[in-house]
Amino acid sequence: MALTHSQISGLFSAIVTPLTVDGSVDIAGLKRLVRHQLDAGASGIVPIGGTGEYPALSRDERKRVVAACVEEAGGKPVIPGVLSTGFQDAVEAGRDFAAAGAAAVMTVTPYYAAGTQEGMRAYFRAYRDAVDLPVMLYQIPRRTTVAVTAEGVQAMAEDGSIIGMKFSSYDMPEFIKTMKYAGDKISVLSGEEPLFATHVALGARGGVLASATIYPRIWLRIFELARAGKLNEALAEQTRIDPVVNSIFLETNPGPLKAFMAMAGMPVGGVRLPLTAPTAETTEKLQAVARHARDIALA
Numbered sequence: 119m120a121l122t123h124s125q126i127s128g129l130f131s132a133i134v135t136p137l138t139v140d141g142s143v144d145i146a147g148l149k150r151l152v153r154h155q156l157d158a159g160a161s162g163i164v165p166i167g168g169t170g171e172y173p174a175l176s177r178d179e180r181k182r183v184v185a186a187c188v189e190e191a192g193g194k195p196v197i198p199g200v201l202s203t204g205f206q207d208a209v210e211a212g213r214d215f216a217a218a219g220a221a222a223v224m225t226v227t228p229y230y231a232a233g234t235q236e237g238m239r240a241y242f243r244a245y246r247d248a249v250d251l252p253v254m255l256y257q258i259p260r261r262t263t264v265a266v267t268a269e270g271v272q273a274m275a276e277d278g279s280i281i282g283m284k285f286s287s288y289d290m291p292e293f294i295k296t297m298k299y300a301g302d303k304i305s306v307l308s309g310e311e312p313l314f315a316t317h318v319a320l321g322a323r324g325g326v327l328a329s330a331t332i333y334p335r336i337w338l339r340i341f342e343l344a345r346a347g348k349l350n351e352a353l354a355e356q357t358r359i360d361p362v363v364n365s366i367f368l369e370t371n372p373g374p375l376k377a378f379m380a381m382a383g384m385p386v387g388g389v390r391l392p393l394t395a396p397t398a399e400t401t402e403k404l405q406a407v408a409r410h411a412r413d414i415a416l417a
Contacts, residue, residue: 121195121221121252123281126305127323128161129337130197131330132169134372134379135183137387143179145186147386151331152190154384158334160194161324163187164224167199168261169328169372174390181214188219195221197254203230205241212249222252224284224326229262235270242279253279258286258309268295275303284309284326285317297321311363315352318344328371329363332379335417358416365407368400377401381408 133155136147152163165187166172166180175183180198187196198215200223202208212223228241246253255274259265265287266274274280283300285293286309293313297306301321308317308325317325318341330337336359343352366375373393379386381404388395396404 121281123303123305125195126161126222126254126282126307129159129324129330129334129341130162130164130195130307130326131155131160131334132164132167132199132326132328133187133331134376134386135166135170135175137390139387141388141390143175143183144387145182148183148186149190151384151386152187155330155334156191156194159338160330160334162195162197162221163191164326165196165198167224167256167326168201168258169331169375170199171372171390171393172199172201174393177211177214180211181218184215184220185218197222197224199223199256200225201256203228205245208245209248212245212251212253216249216251220251222254222281223249224254224256226256226258227262227264227266229264232262232264235267238264238266239270239273239277239279242274243277246277246279252281254305254307255280255283256286256309257283260287265289265292268292268299271296272299272303275300280304282307282323285322286310288313290316293317294320311356312360315340315344315349315356319347319349319352328375329359329366331375332382332384333359333362333416358414361407361410362416365400365404368403369396374400374404378404378408381405382411 136144138144184198200211282305284307305323308314308322314325340352373389374396377396
């Protein structure tokens with residue numbers, strides 16, 4: 119049975135792709151990471167998005183990552199990211215992930231050759247027709263410079279092209295409009311840690327968060343508080359993880375995140391070019407935050 123928007127709720131951890139010393143994909147480490155999320159109570163897994171270094175992986179590696187996540191997830195939905203720039207490449211990735219057992223795909227807005235609003239609507243309509251999986255729209259304009267308007271999201275929902283979206287933007291007025299126009303038609307998930315509690319309080323059904331790859335439990339607590347209307351309490355709880363969030367995004371994700379994970383006792387290897395290890399200045403800040411996280415028993 120196909121995944122529906124009503125089944126997309128809670129925390130969907132955007133996980134890193136663990137690498138071995140020689141830079142190959144660490145499948146055993148990947149499965150341990152998936153188990154860490156699900157044991158904490160995550161609703162599902164989002165592998166090989168930006169946090170999972172999609173552009174740096176080969177087509178075969180992406181398929182193997184998704185298959186390993188599906189195997190370890192034991193029925194919990196695995197929703198891999200699709201960050202290809204071209205339509206046909208994105209279709210091939212979606213079909214690969216369907217064959218690997220993914221429950222849906224999280225497909226980024228087409229970029230570089232950016233289309234009009236109607237063009238993006240047509241893109242997702244054609245994409246859903248070509249890929250036998252439910253689709254989540256991945257909106258992250260600071261990376262793509264492209265954004266679907268609230269009206270466009272509503273049209274895509276009414277077309278049946280998408281069942282949800284990851285909203286990665288600090289544009290709160292546009293988020294509110296999106297919830298107003300499409301919040302009853304699709305599952306809108308927050309993609310911004312600093313705004314997660316506020317997004318949930320305003321109707322988001324959960325989140326796709328990079329820092330959950332190491333600390334899923336605190337985000338689940340924040341989610342439950344915000345969903346229960348206890349926004350002030352949720353924001354207070356969020357202050358405990360704010361230093362981590364601030365530090366792991368000092369450089370392009372997931373470089374600092376992977377370095378922090380090693381400092382916190384969860385090594386997942388390095389990153390692939392063009393990303394490199396964090397600078398000495400960033401590393402010093404990460405080390406200080408890791409010590410603070412241990413001192414306050416952040417988990």
